[in-house]
Every structure is written in C-alpha cells, then in structure tokens.
Amino acid sequence: KQWGGTRKIRLLDCHGHGGHSHVPAVHGFGDHGSRMAHGFMPAFHGQFSPRADQMIDLTQQPKKRSDMDDSSSWDIVKATQFGILDRCKELVEAGYDVRQPDKENVSLLHWAAINNHAEVVKYYISKGAVIDQLGGDLNSTPLHWAIRQGHLAMVIQLLRYGADPSVADGEGYRSLHLAILFQHMPIAAYLMAKGQEVDLPDSNGQTPLMLAAQKIIGYVSLKVMCNASVSAVDKVNRNSPLHCAVLAGNVDAAHILLEAGASVDAENANGHSPIDLAHQVHSPLLVHMLNHVKQERIRSKSRCQRLVNRYRVCVQFMFCVAVLGSVGAIADLSSESWLLKGVLLACVMAVVNLAQRQLASPALQSLVPATTLMASVFWMLVTWCLCFLATVQVLFTFNATALLYYYLRSCRTDPGIVKATEEEKKLNVVLLAEAGCLDPRIFCTSCMMKKPMRASHCFSCDACVAKQDHHSVWINGCIGARNHHFFVLFLLYLCLMGAWMFYGCLTYWSKHCPLHYQEEGVWAAISALVGCSSWVLGVFCLAFFHTAWASILLVIQLYQIAFYGLTNAEMSNLMLRQRKLPQSISLRQNPYNLGVVRNLVSFFQLRCCGLFKPATVDWTQQYPPGRDHMFGQPDIV
Ligand SMILES: [Zn+2]
Ligand SMILES: [Zn+2]
Numbered sequence: 001k002q003w004g005g006t007r008k009i010r011l012l013d014c015h016g017h018g019g020h021s022h023v024p025a026v027h028g029f030g031d032h033g034s035r036m037a038h039g040f041m042p043a044f045h046g047q048f049s050p051r052a053d054q055m056i057d058l059t060q061q062p063k064k065r066s067d068m069d070d071s072s073s074w075d076i077v078k079a080t081q082f083g084i085l086d087r088c089k090e091l092v093e094a095g096y097d098v099r100q101p102d103k104e105n106v107s108l109l110h111w112a113a114i115n116n117h118a119e120v121v122k123y124y125i126s127k128g129a130v131i132d133q134l135g136g137d138l139n140s141t142p143l144h145w146a147i148r149q150g151h152l153a154m155v156i157q158l159l160r161y162g163a164d165p166s167v168a169d170g171e172g173y174r175s176l177h178l179a180i181l182f183q184h185m186p187i188a189a190y191l192m193a194k195g196q197e198v199d200l201p202d203s204n205g206q207t208p209l210m211l212a213a214q215k216i217i218g219y220v221s222l223k224v225m226c227n228a229s230v231s232a233v234d235k236v237n238r239n240s241p242l243h244c245a246v247l248a249g250n251v252d253a254a255h256i257l258l259e260a261g262a263s264v265d266a267e268n269a270n271g272h273s274p275i276d277l278a279h280q281v282h283s284p285l286l287v288h289m290l291n292h293v294k295q296e297r298i299r300s301k302s303r304c305q306r307l308v309n310r311y312r313v314c315v316q317f318m319f320c321v322a323v324l325g326s327v328g329a330i331a332d333l334s335s336e337s338w339l340l341k342g343v344l345l346a347c348v349m350a351v352v353n354l355a356q357r358q359l360a361s362p363a364l365q366s367l368v369p370a371t372t373l374m375a376s377v378f379w380m381l382v383t384w385c386l387c388f389l390a391t392v393q394v395l396f397t398f399n400a401t402a403l404l405y406y407y408l409r410s411c412r413t414d415p416g417i418v419k420a421t422e423e424e425k426k427l428n429v430v431l432l433a434e435a436g437c438l439d440p441r442i443f444c445t446s447c448m449m450k451k452p453m454r455a456s457h458c459f460s461c462d463a464c465v466a467k468q469d470h471h472s473v474w475i476n477g478c479i480g481a482r483n484h485h486f487f488v489l490f491l492l493y494l495c496l497m498g499a500w501m502f503y504g505c506l507t508y509w510s511k512h513c514p515l516h517y518q519e520e521g522v523w524a525a526i527s528a529l530v531g532c533s534s535w536v537l538g539v540f541c542l543a544f545f546h547t548a549w550a551s552i553l554l555v556i557q558l559y560q561i562a563f564y565g566l567t568n569a570e571m572s573n574l575m576l577r578q579r580k581l582p583q584s585i586s587l588r589q590n591p592y593n594l595g596v597v598r599n600l601v602s603f604f605q606l607r608c609c610g611l612f613k614p615a616t617v618d619w620t621q622q623y624p625p626g627r628d629h630m631f632g633q634p635d636i637v
Helices: 003-015 031-038 045-059 064-068 076-082 085-093 108-114 118-126 142-149 153-159 175-181 185-193 210-214 241-247 252-260 274-280 284-300 302-312 312-331 338-359 369-387 396-414 422-434 484-512 517-532 536-562 569-580 596-604
Strands: 454-458 464-467 471-472 476-481
Touching: 076 085, 076 108, 076 569, 085 118, 108 142, 108 185, 118 153, 142 153, 142 175, 142 241, 153 422, 175 185, 175 210, 175 274, 185 422, 185 476, 210 241, 210 252, 241 252, 241 274, 252 284, 274 284, 284 302, 302 312, 302 338, 312 338, 312 369, 312 536, 369 396, 369 536, 396 476, 471 484, 484 536, 484 596, 536 569, 536 596
Parallel strands: none
Antiparallel strands: 454 464, 471 476
C-alpha cells in the first residue's frame, strides 16, 4: 500500500472518475504548497486535505470525459502528473529534454515524485534527469516533494538513485525536518536509519527535535528521536526543545523531554527559562510539572537520596516490614488505653508521610506493592514460628521455601525482553521500509524494532516483551514467555500459604480463646478475637487479602492457559475485537490452542520422564511469515 492512497480513493469517489486510474493525487503543488508551507504549525495537516481537494475540483471538474481518456494529446507535464509512461516516452523520444523545467521552474522529476509514479521516475533518471534539481517556489528537490506528501516508497527509490537528504530547501528545511513537520514518522525513522544525523540543524539552527516538540495534533513519536540532543538551541531565540514544547503547550512532548534529562533552568535569548514560559502561556499543568521535576532533581543530588536509590529494594522492604510490624505491635499492646494506641498509630502515619515526601521517587513508588507483599510474607512466617509452631512443620517449610523460590525466579528471570543493538535496529527499519512493512502492528515505534509474534510493548518496562501476559505490580516487572510459569507457581504457593495461615489462626483461636459464637453473636466473637490477640487477627487479615487476589488471579490464569492457550493481553485484545464483530466467534479456535492437556504440558514444560513431549518455542525469535500478523486479521481467529 502506498502512502496517500486513501486520499486518492476519496478523490475518485468525490469527483466521479471511478473508472480512471490516472487522476493525480496532487496537481498544482508548486504554487499552492509554497503558501501553505509557511503556516506549517499545528493547523497545517487539517488544512491541507480540503485545499488539495479544492485544487483537484477546480482543475478537474470542467474537463470532459473524452478529454480525460485521450492522453495522446497531453503535454509532458500533464502526462507526468498522471503517470502516463507511454506518452512521456513518446515525447522524450521526440526530443524533449527531461532536465528542462516548466514555466513554474518545476522539473518533470518533481511532478513524478510528488505523484508517486515510480516507473516514470525510473525512466527520467535513465534519461539523465538531475536527482537533486531545485525547483518550485520553495526551491526544493524532488525528494522534498515526496516527503511532504508522505510517499515512503518514493523516498526509498530516490535515495537509491543517490538523492541527498541533507540538502536544504528555500526555507532552510532538510529532509528529516520536513518528515517531522508533516508528521510522516515512518519516513523520519527511515531517514535516521539511513544515517541522517538527528541533530543536523536547519538554516535557523532548529533541530528536528525542536520541530517535533512543537507539534500538538497527531501522534508524534518523540521516542524515535530519543538519542537526539535535548540541550541544542536554535540561532534566533536560543530556545531548547523544551522551550519549544512549552511554547506550543505540548504537555506530552515536555514530559518525554524532561524524562530524557532536558534542563528546566536553561535560559533563551530573552533570559526566559521553560518555567517562565509556562507562566507566560498560562498552563498550570506545565508549571506544576516543571516545578515538580526541578525540586526532584535538587533532592536527588543529596547523599541520603543517592544511598536510598542505590539500595532501594532493601530499604523499601525494611521500611514495609517496620511499618507493618509496628502497626501490629501497637494494636497488640497490653495497655487498655485506646488514646495511647491512637497517638502511637498517628506517629507511625506521620513517619510514613514524611518519608514519602522526602524520599519517594517514581522508582521507589513502583516498588510499594512488591515490598508490601514480601513484608506480609515475612510477618506471616514470623507469626508461624512464634505462635503456631506446635503444628505440622515439614510441609509448611516446604511451602514457604517454594513460595520464596518461585517469587525470586519470577522477579529475577528475564521475561523475554526483545533486544537489538543500535545497528540491528537501523538495519531493521531499512529492511522493513524497503519491503513496505513499516506497519505499527509488526513494528514497535518506541523500540524501533520489529516485534516478534505475540510480543507487546510494555510502557512501564519500556521494552517489547515476548509473549507478554501483563505487567505485574506484585513483582514490579513484566510476566512474559520466560517467567510466566514461575509466576503461576508462585501464585499457587501463595494461595497454599494463605490456607496454612488460616489453619494456624483457627487452631490458635480454638486453643487460646474460648468462643461462644452461638450464644453471643458475631460482634461479641470478633471483640473476643481482638481481645485474645490483635496480632493474630491482623495476620489473618493480611493472609486473607493476599490469598484473595492470588486465588482470583490464579484461576483466571489457569483458565486462559488451559482452555485458550492465550495470554492475558491476547485475550483482552480479542475480546475487545469480538465485541465489534456482527457474528460471535469462538476464541477457543485460535492457532495457539492445542487442547487442554497439551496446553498445560507445554506451559509448564512437563516431561514426566518422557511421557509427554511439550512444545518448546523461543517466542523472542518468532516473526510473522509475511506482512500479515496473525492477530491483525480478525477473520482468522
Ligand atoms: Zn517496544
Ligand atoms: Zn512491564
């Protein structure tokens, strides 16, 4: 499929030339384009299409049908615009010089390039057309024209014939700048992969990143330009990319630039920092964001913060253990005074609040669920040893060891992150673009990589993960091809651990707290339990909470694995798609479902001394055979 094809189809519909294949997508670009290109700022894309339609309207409507059919009388410019190769050949052979520009100073190669006529371009090049000929009001090359229209295939073809992407047009924009301005990200990715320098400034000293930062509409994959310099400044106003993003009110771009380390204090020629500009454009969100980042950066320089960040898992775990332990101890205090307990609890709350304000960073906050889970397990084990040790021990010890083992394996095993070096990524972009497959379903624009089958991009881990199931907050990482079975086993042992704790608590209560449930009612029973041991009741509640989520998750996971052979991500994706279809389809008829037994055998890699043969597939290396992704077409499933 060629870029811009949809517009062509729409034009055919609108103007009733359904039977004709030679209606040009853009006819008079030279004169109209120059006026519009000055107003490239956000509104550009919205304005272009209707105006292009009007142009076609004006030029095409008065023409008669017979006139359209008879191309043998056309001049060479028109024949080129409509891609009539035979007529072009006829005229060139009759003595027309392909280098001769028309009255608007536009060469034939320009017209062929902007209308995406590959064969005509090939013919003109063979006849000696100058590839980097400057022409039109904007003094641009045919390559510039093809980029403005988003014809990736034409860009590839022109580069093959030796077009120079670093040539600047009359406004000072180079090829990469134009691709960014007109938001043709696949072309931008291709140019960068082909070795176009990402920081090459235009004649005003603006780098492509600055232009990208100003864009408000459309999706701008700034990540693509991640390796570009965030501290470069332009010649006129000495604005950095962050200044540009703030001026354009582009919050998303500002966020990405800040994460990439853009300075919040850098001053432009007028002495304004991005924060000053955010005040000027009256954007409270940007002001808040910039101030927050500024404070966080000041704090992160302190020694204490650096130590905390370095040993953050240990620190956070100890902190959670201390908080849970002290809350339990306060509740369990032998004192009868509720006032004392209340004051102590308030003190713990104050400490938590203070620590959160002083030391919390996003990296630490994302660890909270995982460390809370481990702190709970820690206190469950301690309670078992101190209070319930009289009961069965061997099985419990086995359960606890297995739980910790599978938890560590889930966290420490690489879930199947798809890796590629810079060179491989560039090569991939070039190969995919040239094969016409730079398609978001098989290409990840964040990683600049071809996605393997069943892989998805995780924004928390900032990587593509093979056979990704979901991003788990409980292990603070992704569940994918390589650690999914460890995670399911961890869930299983966590549920069993919960069962052991219930058993321990009930035995403890039956021994130490004589209950008269039937006589006194539920409320009296609960107050008796609190009076007997608040600590044990607290541990019971913790165990109940963790068993509840773990058992629900375990049932869902096993159901999906056994009956569908699909991951959580695929299931939700397909269910969403199914809702849009008129007739219902069975999700069980998918290519990955091998039947209940074989699904489970393959998932857990059960061999049972050669009794079963599980399927072993390395999902980081499986790529779809052609351009059609298995899940890209709803009718297959
Ligand atoms: Zn990715
Ligand atoms: Zn993740």
